[in-house]
Amino acid sequence: MVAASTLKTFSVTLRVWRQAGPAAAGAFVNYPAKDISPDMSFLEMLDVVNDELAAQGIEPIAFAHDCREGICGTCSCTINGKPHGPGKGVATCQTYMRSFSDGDTIVVEPFRARAFPVVKDLVTDRAAFDKIQQSGGFITARAGSAPDANALPIPKGDADLAMDAAQCIGCGACVAACKNASAMLFVSAKVGHLGLLPQGQAERDRRVLAMVNTMDTLGFGSCTNQYECSAACPKLISHDFIARMNRDYLTASLRSAFKPAPANTGGGAA
Amino acid sequence: MNLVGNLFGSSIGRKILMAVTGLVLIGFVIGHLVGNLQVFSHPDKLNGYAHFLQSLGPALWFARIGLLVCVAIHIWAATVLTLESKRARGGQAYGVKTWIQATLASRYMRWTGYVVLAFIIYHLAHFTLGTAQSATYKTALPAYKMAQDYHVLGFTVVPAGTAVLDVHRMVILGFQPPLVAGFYLLAVGLLSLHLLHGMDSLFQTLGWRNSRWSKSLRNVVILACLAYFAGNAAIPGAVLTGKLSPESAAKSAPAAHH
Numbered sequence: 001m002v003a004a005s006t007l008k009t010f011s012v013t014l015r016v017w018r019q020a021g022p023a024a025a026g027a028f029v030n031y032p033a034k035d036i037s038p039d040m041s042f043l044e045m046l047d048v049v050n051d052e053l054a055a056q057g058i059e060p061i062a063f064a065h066d067c068r069e070g071i072c073g074t075c076s077c078t079i080n081g082k083p084h085g086p087g088k089g090v091a092t093c094q095t096y097m098r099s100f101s102d103g104d105t106i107v108v109e110p111f112r113a114r115a116f117p118v119v120k121d122l123v124t125d126r127a128a129f130d131k132i133q134q135s136g137g138f139i140t141a142r143a144g145s146a147p148d149a150n151a152l153p154i155p156k157g158d159a160d161l162a163m164d165a166a167q168c169i170g171c172g173a174c175v176a177a178c179k180n181a182s183a184m185l186f187v188s189a190k191v192g193h194l195g196l197l198p199q200g201q202a203e204r205d206r207r208v209l210a211m212v213n214t215m216d217t218l219g220f221g222s223c224t225n226q227y228e229c230s231a232a233c234p235k236l237i238s239h240d241f242i243a244r245m246n247r248d249y250l251t252a253s254l255r256s257a258f259k260p261a262p263a264n265t266g267g268g269a270a
Numbered sequence: 271m272n273l274v275g276n277l278f279g280s281s282i283g284r285k286i287l288m289a290v291t292g293l294v295l296i297g298f299v300i301g302h303l304v305g306n307l308q309v310f311s312h313p314d315k316l317n318g319y320a321h322f323l324q325s326l327g328p329a330l331w332f333a334r335i336g337l338l339v340c341v342a343i344h345i346w347a348a349t350v351l352t353l354e355s356k357r358a359r360g361g362q363a364y365g366v367k368t369w370i371q372a373t374l375a376s377r378y379m380r381w382t383g384y385v386v387l388a389f390i391i392y393h394l395a396h397f398t399l400g401t402a403q404s405a406t407y408k409t410a411l412p413a414y415k416m417a418q419d420y421h422v423l424g425f426t427v428v429p430a431g432t433a434v435l436d437v438h439r440m441v442i443l444g445f446q447p448p449l450v451a452g453f454y455l456l457a458v459g460l461l462s463l464h465l466l467h468g469m470d471s472l473f474q475t476l477g478w479r480n481s482r483w484s485k486s487l488r489n490v491v492i493l494a495c496l497a498y499f500a501g502n503a504a505i506p507g508a509v510l511t512g513k514l515s516p517e518s519a520a521k522s523a524p525a526a527h528h
C-alpha cells in the first residue's frame with residue numbers, strides 16, 4: 001500500500017506573450033496553471049500547462065528548450081521582468097516553481113532585442129550570436145590531438161579565469177537584461193576566454209576587432225556600465241571581462257594602426 | 271581598420287571617447303572648483319587669479335577651445351550611442367522589466383546630462399559672456415585695486431596696485447538672487463550624480479577596473495563626488511546665508527604676505 005502523497009501543490013496564473021509568427025502582432029494572454037508541484041522546473045510547469053491547452057484544443061505555448069540542465073543555453077524567457085526568472089545564476093530550466101507562491105501572476109515574455117527577432121511566442125532567433133562567433137570566436141590553427149599535460153605552461157589563475165569566461169552558454173540573457181540590448185558580456189566572454197590562453201594569442205587582435213565589428217553591424221547596443229548583464233547571467237560571468245575587452249579593443253586598434261603591412265613580394269604560394 | 275575610424279565608428283571606440291573627454295572635463299571641474307574656492311579668501315585672491323587667467327591670452331583660448339571640443343565630442347558620442355541603443359532594444363517593449371543592480375545615478379545619466387548642459391550655457395552667459403545678469407557683470411562694476419601681489423608658483427603675476435576687474439564682487443552679487451543660487455545648487459547636485467556614475471564608468475571603459483578593487487574605487491568615487499558637491503554648494507550657500515557679502519569682503523584682512 002502506498003501512502004498518500006504529502007506533497008502540497010499550488011496554482012498560479014501565467015501571463016504569457018503569444019505571437020503566431022515573426023511578423024504577427026503579439027499580446028499577453030492569461031492561463032491558469034493549476035496543481036503545480038513546487039519541485040517542477042519552470043519548463044516542466046509549461047509542459048503541464050501545454051498539455052492542458054492541447055486538451056482544450058488551444059495552440060500550446062511555443063518555448064525553446066533542449067538540455068534542461070543549464071548547459072546548452074537554449075531556454076530563454078524573461079520571467080517577471082528578469083531573464084531566466086528570479087534565481088541567481090540559473091537558467092529558466094533550473095528555475096523551480098518553489099520560487100513562486102500560490103496565487104502569483106507570473107509574466108512570461110521572450111528575450112527582447114532587435115537582433116533577437118521573435119520566431120513564435122517565447123521563441124527567439126539568436127543566430128546573431130553565432131554570426132559573432134563565426135567572425136572570430138575560434139582558433140584557426142589545427143588543434144590536433146591533445147598535447148602532453150604542461151607542455152604549454154599556463155598560470156593557474158589565467159586558466160581559471162579563462163574557464164570562468166568559457167562557461168558562457170550563449171543564451172542571450174545579457175542582451176535581454178541590458179537596457180541597450182548590448183551583447184558586450186557575451187562577446188567579452190568569448191574574447192576573454194581565448195585571449196587569456198596562449199593558444200589564442202596569435203589571433204588576439206584580429207579576433208577582438210572582428211567580433212566587435214560584427215556585434216556593431218548586427219545592431220546590438222552599447223554598454224552603459226550598469227552590469228544588469230552579469231546579474232542576469234545564468235553562469236554569473238563577470239563584467240570584468242567587458243573591461244578586459246575594452247582594453248583589448250583599444251590596444252588592438254592602436255597596434256593595427258602602426259603595424260607594418262607585409263609587402264607580399266617574396267616567393268611561396270600566391 | 272584604422273585608429274580614428276575605430277574610435278569614432280565603433281561602439282567601444284565611442285565609449286572610449288566618452289571616457290577620455292569625461293576625464294578631461296572631470297579634471298577641469300575639479301580645478302575650476304579649487305580656483306573658485308579662493309572666493310572665501312581676501313578679494314585679492316580671486317581677482318588676482320581671474321586677472322592672471324585672462325592675461326594668458328592664446329593659452330586661455332587653447333584651453334577654452336579644447337574644453338569645448340571635449341564637451342562637443344562627449345555630447346555627440348552620447349547622442350549617437352543612445353540612439354543606437356534605443357534602436358537595438360527593438361520596437362516591442364517588455365511588459366514587465368525590473369532593475370537588478372543598476373545604480374540610481376546610472377539610470378538618469380541622460381537627464382542629469384541635460385540639466386548640466388543647460389547649466390553650462392547659463393553659467394557661461396552669466397560669468398564669462400555677461401549676457402545674463404549684465405548689471406552685476408564684472409565690466410559693469412567699479413575696478414578693484416589689488417592690495418597685495420598675487421603669486422603663481424612663487425612668481426608675482428599681478429602686482430599690488432593693479433586695477434583689475436572685480437570678479438569677487440561679481441560672484442557674490444551674481445548669487446544673491448535665490449533663483450540663480452538655487453539653479454546652481456540643483457545643477458552641481460545633478461553634476462555630482464552624473465560624475466558618480468561617470469568617474470566609476472571611465473575606469474571600466476578604459477579597461478582599468480576589475481572586481482579586485484572595484485569596491486574601493488566606488489568608495490573613492492563616492493567620497494570625491496560628495497566633496498565636489500560640498501565645495502560647490504558652499505559658494506552660493508555662503509552668499510544665500512549672508513556669510514559672504516560685499517560688506518564681509520570689504521572687512522576681511524588682506525592675506526599675509528609671503
